[in-house]
Amino acid sequence: MTAFALVGCGRIAKRHADLLAGGQIKGATLAAVAEVKDDRLRNFTREYGVPGYADYHAMMEAMGDRIDVVSVLTESGNHARHTIDLARYGKHVVVEKPMALTLPDAEAMIRACDSANVKLFVVKQNRCNLPVVRLRQAVAAGRFGKIVMGTVRVRWSRPQAYYDQDPWRGTLAMDGGVFANQASHHVDLLEWLLGEPDTVFAKARTALVDIEAEDTGVALITFASGAIGVVEATTAVRPKDLEGSISILGERGTVEIGGFAVNEMKTWNFVDQGPEDEAVLRECRETPPDVYGFGHKHYLNNVVDSIQHGGRALVDGLEGYKSLVLLSAIYESIAQEQEVRLRFRPRISRLGLERPVAPPVLLPPVRRLVGVPAA
Missing domain, CATH: 3.30.360.10 (Dihydrodipicolinate Reductase; domain 2)
Structure with missing residues (x-):
């Protein structure tokens, strides 16, 4: 059985929790959740009957040996920091869309998971419709x-x-x-x-x-x-x-x-x-009952198959990076008010930048990282 822990108990987390705790993902279960807001944490632990933690480090220290996958369901601007932190525990990571808001953050996420020898899955559930x-x-x-x-x-x-x-x-x-x-x-x-x-x-x-x-x-x-x-x-x-x-x-x-x-x-x-x-x-x-559709069920089934049987991930970190390059180009074009070529580094787009940049990760370069524009 592949045990999942959720980091973040916002809107999308309920979709993940319903599937995992409801037995809809074959070979998977919900083991724990982490959330900084007390009311959300209480609601989730009560509804799904799993341990809850206000700090994901405390969760990993207490339950790390009972967790196989951590799903990062926090704010997009925090995806990189949380993914990098959690990869160091040697657990596979599922991260909701978009995988990050900046290309350097996404590259750091890929490197961190590659160095820890864990898989990085980026949720793109509409591909499964x-x-x-x-x-x-x-x-x-x-x-x-x-x-x-x-x-x-x-x-x-x-x-x-x-x-x-x-x-x-x-x-x-x-x-x-x-x-x-x-x-x-x-x-x-x-x-x-x-x-x-x-x-x-x-x-x-x-x-x-x-x-x-x-x-x-x-x-x-x-x-x-x-x-x-x-x-x-x-x-x-x-x-x-x-x-x-x-x-x-x-x-x-x-x-x-x-x-x-x-x-x-x-x-x-x-x-x-x-x-x-x-x-x-x-x-x-x-x-479907809402804009999330039915794709999460198929996507999470693929995650479990990839972990348990070595199947190919539908969307890994490198695949998720591709669409982030296009998304970054859209915001750069909006900021520049002109056409932008895809091999670029953002110059004036502010997406994801009005905060401390993710700390540098001193890890070897990703061997398989391709298509990264030159600095």
């Missing part, structure tokens, strides 16, 4: 021919009360805006499906709420393949969430996945029809 899986298979099989355009739309509602829940929400140092938070999964899907991005030009504004970061923005991405990508992202929809969608247009086919969590196959048309195509529209109409 059944409609997305079918779309990925169609792209890999070349059914689109030349891909012309890919578009993702995140049209969700986050009122001021959402941001007022915690002082870090909507800050550039610890959270970012709609691109870094709500749309990071969708940016990842676009890159995963269309391949290596070349340039990005983005604009954003804060339209309806009082936060430091953006609540609305668009990004135009060119890919090495020649395809064009469009990201439309906002949390200024009122009064409720509208959609989280992706569409891929190619010379030999068109696919659109809608719903509010990239969960509903709406269009599946190809010039060359296959015997399985008729069933795709019927089977790919998931109805």
